[in-house]
Amino acid sequence: MTDYNPESDNFFKEFYIPNYILVPSSEREFLPYVPKCPVLVFINSTSGGQRGRDLLITYHSLLNKNQVFDLSVDAPDDFLQRVYLNLEQLKLNGDELALKIQERLKIIVAGGDGTDNWLLGVVSDLKLSQPPPIATVPMGTGNNLPFTFGWGKKNPGTDRHSLERFLGQVIRAKEMKIDSWQIVLRMTAPTKGSCDPILPLELPHSLHSFQRVSSTDTLNMEGCHIFRGRFWNYFSMGMDAQVSYAFHSKRKLHPDKYKNQLINQITYLTLGCTQGWFCASLFHPSSRNIAQLAKVWIMNKQGDWKILHISHSIGSIVCLNLPSFSGGLNPWGTPNRNKECERGLTPPFVDDGLLEIVGFRDAWHGLVLLAPNGHGTRLAQAHQIRFEFHKDAADHTYMRIDGEPWKQPLPVDDSVVVEISHIGQVKMLATHDCRARSVHDLLMPTSHDASRENGGEERNRKEETTAHGKET
Numbered sequence: 001m002t003d004y005n006p007e008s009d010n011f012f013k014e015f016y017i018p019n020y021i022l023v024p025s026s027e028r029e030f031l032p033y034v035p036k037c038p039v040l041v042f043i044n045s046t047s048g049g050q051r052g053r054d055l056l057i058t059y060h061s062l063l064n065k066n067q068v069f070d071l072s073v074d075a076p077d078d079f080l081q082r083v084y085l086n087l088e089q090l091k092l093n094g095d096e097l098a099l100k101i102q103e104r105l106k107i108i109v110a111g112g113d114g115t116d117n118w119l120l121g122v123v124s125d126l127k128l129s130q131p132p133p134i135a136t137v138p139m140g141t142g143n144n145l146p147f148t149f150g151w152g153k154k155n156p157g158t159d160r161h162s163l164e165r166f167l168g169q170v171i172r173a174k175e176m177k178i179d180s181w182q183i184v185l186r187m188t189a190p191t192k193g194s195c196d197p198i199l200p201l202e203l204p205h206s207l208h209s210f211q212r213v214s215s216t217d218t219l220n221m222e223g224c225h226i227f228r229g230r231f232w233n234y235f236s237m238g239m240d241a242q243v244s245y246a247f248h249s250k251r252k253l254h255p256d257k258y259k260n261q262l263i264n265q266i267t268y269l270t271l272g273c274t275q276g277w278f279c280a281s282l283f284h285p286s287s288r289n290i291a292q293l294a295k296v297w298i299m300n301k302q303g304d305w306k307i308l309h310i311s312h313s314i315g316s317i318v319c320l321n322l323p324s325f326s327g328g329l330n331p332w333g334t335p336n337r338n339k340e341c342e343r344g345l346t347p348p349f350v351d352d353g354l355l356e357i358v359g360f361r362d363a364w365h366g367l368v369l370l371a372p373n374g375h376g377t378r379l380a381q382a383h384q385i386r387f388e389f390h391k392d393a394a395d396h397t398y399m400r401i402d403g404e405p406w407k408q409p410l411p412v413d414d415s416v417v418v419e420i421s422h423i424g425q426v427k428m429l430a431t432h433d434c435r436a437r438s439v440h441d442l443l444m445p446t447s448h449d450a451s452r453e454n455g456g457e458e459r460n461r462k463e464e465t466t467a468h469g470k471e472t
Contacts, residue, residue, distance in 0.1 A: 012062050015039045015167055021101060022066040024086045034100045037171040039063075040083070040132075042119055044071045044111030047139035054158035055110055055139075062163060071115060076122050084126060105132045106170060106429060112140020113233065113403025118205040120426055121230050124180060133175045133427040137166070141247075142403050144233050144324040148350075149176070150431030153328050173429035176438060178232060178350040179321055182423040183207070183401060185227040188414040204404035206230055231401040234325055235420060237387070238290055238316030240360070241398035245405035290314045290359070293393050293410075298357070299384035308380055314359035318376070319385055319420060322350055323435055330435075331358040333375030345381055350436045353422050354381045387418040 014036040018029040041059050045052040052072075059068040069079060090098035109119045116136050123131055138146035138153050147153040151169075156162055185207070207229035289312055290296075296308040296317075310317070323330045332348050340346065348356050358376035389397075392412045399408050399418075410416055430436065 011164065012167075014171065015063060017064055017067045017101060018097075019064060019066055021086065021090070021098060022064065022083060024082070024089075031097060034097060034104075036104065037106060037167075038101045038104055039067065039106050039108050039167075039170065040080075041068045041108045042071055042076055042110070042115075043068065044115045044139065046072045047111040047115060048155045051155050051158050052110065052139055055137075055156075055163075058158055058160060058163055062160065071111065071118075076119060077125070080122060080126060084128065102130065107132045107134045108137065108170065109134060110137035110139050113142050113144050114204060114206075115140070116145045117231060117233075117402035117404065120180075120232055121206050124230060124424070124426060131427060133173075133429045135170050135173060135429040140403065142327045144322065144326075144328065144403070145428075147328040148233075148322045148324040148434070148436050149428050150433030150435070169431050170429060173431055174434075176350075176428050176430045176434065176436065177425045178428055178436065179353060179422060180424045180426055181231050181235070181319075181321060181355065182421050183229050183231060183235060184419045184421075185408075185416070186224050186418075187227075187409070187416045188224055188411045203227060203406050204229065204401060206401060206404065207406075229401065230423065231321070232426065233322045233402045234318055234320045234400075236316065236318040236325075236400045237293075237397060238314075238360075239398075240316045240318070240326070241400035241405045244400050244403075245398050245407055290317050292390070293397055294387045294389045297386040297388070298380050298382035301383065303383070305384075305386075308357070308382075310359060310379065311377070313361045314377065316360040317379070318358045318360070319382075320348075320356045320358060323348060323437075331360075331376040332356040332378060335378065343378075345378070347437065348381075349439045351425060352439050353383055355383075355385065355420070356381055357385070383422060385420040387416075389416040389418075391415050 013033065015038060016031075016035050017038045017040070018031055020026040020028045041063070043052055043056045043059065045056050048055075056068065056070055069076060084102075087098050087102045091102070107119065107123065109116050111118075116134075120134065123134065136146040136149065136151055137156060138151060139155055143153040156166065207227045291310045291312050291314065296310060297305050298308045299305050318325060318331055320332060323332065325331050335343075335345060346352065346354065348354075357379040359379050360376050389410055391414065394410055395412070396407055396409050399406055408416070428436075
């Protein structure tokens with residue numbers, strides 16, 4: 001592998017994209033070389049306190065300003081579409097540089113998990129024959145995607161030297177495919193005067209309203225609102241999403257108070273206490289019960305639907321695609337081989353078309369993840385998941401996808417349905433510290449062998465038996 005020296009004067013030219021590629025009306029620019037790693041950089045300048053703004057300024061000073069995009073000013077959809085349409089036109093005109101840039105193009109996203117989700121969705125919507133791989137910069141509170149693929153979870157430096165080091169990693173990074181998951185939410189459209197207070201919904205970037213999903217989809221019903229989106233890391237529901245929603249609401253009201261990552265994490269922990277996440281059984285004995293809220297169906301490996309029996313002690317459920325949740329914790333853990341065989345589980349890969357479903361009783365249960373071999377209650381692995389909410393069980397619940405929470409109303413006169421299904425893959429960039437595992441990996445080391453796992457498994461044996469009614 002070529003050793004790229006950040007101290008070289010020619011280092012940044014390897015990432016440069018000429019203006020005529022980015023702005024169709026620009027005068028054509030001659031480059032005497034072909035950039036080895038042309039990048040488009042998308043920065044949420046409101047992320048990481050002042051760091052987002054500082055990062056934007058440094059990138060502007062090192063690269064073409066037009067290849068560095070401020071997400072707080074404009075949406076990336078039109079920009080990316082315009083760039084790719086221009087690349088196609090230039091290729092048709094015989095532009096060899098445009099061809100090479102498209103083949104080598106990479107995307108850098110700097111923001112929180114919600115920002116990462118946003119860009120992944122935009123790239124997926126373009127339906128490119130050769131989509132660019134994406135590297136993520138940890139600028140949020142959780143930073144689950146950057147941590148999973150080896151980019152770290154602490155807010156990075158924003159000076160020239162820090163960017164040199166990061167871009168050196170980008171040029172050496174390997175490509176890795178991960179599963180994309182579609183979430184479809186159906187709820188009754190409000191009749192006049194009956195449900196007016198619940199609208200409008202404040203939904204994440206990744207959820208959009210649609211009149212119909214497809215002509216054959218069972219979620220299509222007259223008089224219903226249908227929302228569709230994607231996620232790549234997780235979907236969660238329950239108390240963890242409620243705490244996240246409380247934090248995001250406070251930060252939205254007072255953004256100046258949430259510019260420090262450590263302060264954000266302390267605030268998050270404090271809200272966990274005040275919202276009842278640590279004391280749910282005392283202050284909110286019924287509202288934290290997933291089984292009371294919804295019936296959960298899962299599709300097994302053979303394509304058959306079955307009901308997932310969930311213990312009444314479970315107050316939060318996580319449908320996990322990547323081995324990182326709540327700032328780098330792994331709720332699924334690493335089951336020993338005997339346990340996997342007994343329950344028909346497979347190793348958790350990020351590109352196997354399966355989601356790992358994990359339950360938590362409360363935040364104290366979540367603290368188990370900090371211990372060696374700790375994990376949540378492993379409920380199942382599934383190709384598809386369906387939540388059918390019981391009528392009149394509650395007037396609302398909380399949901400979260402890839403770091404973006406929302407308060408979901410539950411109409412008393414009809415059920416809400418949420419369905420999760422596999423919908424293709426995207427390409428990520430991963431460093432040598434990548435924690436994700438692919439079905440295509442020839443060597444698949446695990447962090448713990450079976451004998452070391454046995455102790456942790458025995459400690460969790462009772463809770464998993466309770467969660468399933470009987471151990472499978």
